[in-house]
Amino acid sequence: MCSGGFAKCLGITLMPLSIVCVLCNILLFFPGGNIVDSEYVTKQVWFFGGILGSGVLMIFPALVFLGLKNNDCCGCCGNESCGRRFAMLSSILFAAVGVLGAGYSVVVSGVAISQGPLCLFNDTSTNETTWTQPFANGDYLSNKYLWDYCIEPKNVVSWHLSLFSVLLVMGLIQIALCAIQVVNGLLGALCGDCCGCCGGSDGAV
Template sequence: MCSGSFAKCLGITLIPLAIVCVLCNILLFFPGGKSVESEHITEQVWYFGGILGSGVLMIFPALVFLGLKNNDCCGCCGNESCGRRFAMLSSILFAAVGVVGAGYSVIVSAVAINRGPECVIFKNGSDTVWDYPFSNGDYLSNQTAWSACLEPGNVVSWHLSLFSVLLVMGLIQIALCAVQVINGLLGALCGDCCGCCGGSDGAV
């Protein structure tokens, strides 16, 4: 398979992943599926890890990867001024942008999962306040502790599920962009289609 075709496959894969991340981040603004005042939304949601990191920043490398296959794979193999190798090399820079964006989303998600959601809890016996009842991820292995969150309903599972999706999607995006770094290097070294270029070089 030509490196341009492979890059296009990566781009096609990255786009739905980016959309999923944006949707997850938007849903996190409605803890437990309910509308709450902005000051009661978990702090890490406002870092926009899914919208900016794994979403907007991921669209740029995805579009670049999709465009690498627009031209004929072998049409420029014998042309010294051909820009195909440079295009593959430049795709590495956009892949790096993707890694940074997805990495940001992964870090934000990991911190959010470790800290837990903001919710209504009992304080001083009968008073209720908005606070972060969990620390250091101790609630992850102790689901009975989730009952400390009185409202919104199911906020812990909502928070944990969506940030876990963002974490996994971010790791997948990092892996795909890393693969494109290798693919871009191969495309820059031997041309967009190694077998075809090899045939042309042999004919010169």
């Protein structure tokens, strides 16, 4: 497969991943599937890791990768293949933007998973209930019994953990795909596109 065609495949893969990340971030504004006041939404949700990092910032490289296959490579400064080579080289910059965006989403998701959701917590030691992030030490990940101490919103712990885990995994996949395009872009810039349009014109009379 030529480097442009391979980049297009990466772009096709990145687009649905970006959409999934945006949807996950939106759903996190409704903890446990419930509508709550904004002050009761976990603070990490407001960092927009899925919307900005793995969403908006990932759409730009995805669109660039999609367009590389159809990029005109002929007639550039007397070098028939330099147009394609320059396009592949520029795609590396967009891949780097994608890595930064997905990396931001991964960091936010990791912190959110570690600290747990904001919920109405029943503190058995004081017999008081208060809105807080009671699992800041991450113990709830291995002890589901602690989840019951979150009274409201219902099912907020599983909701929080599931969606941020999806964001974490999707972000890691996006980083891997963008890293692959960095290598693919370098090969395309150095070696040219094996399926380049100029190859067909060389044999023309």
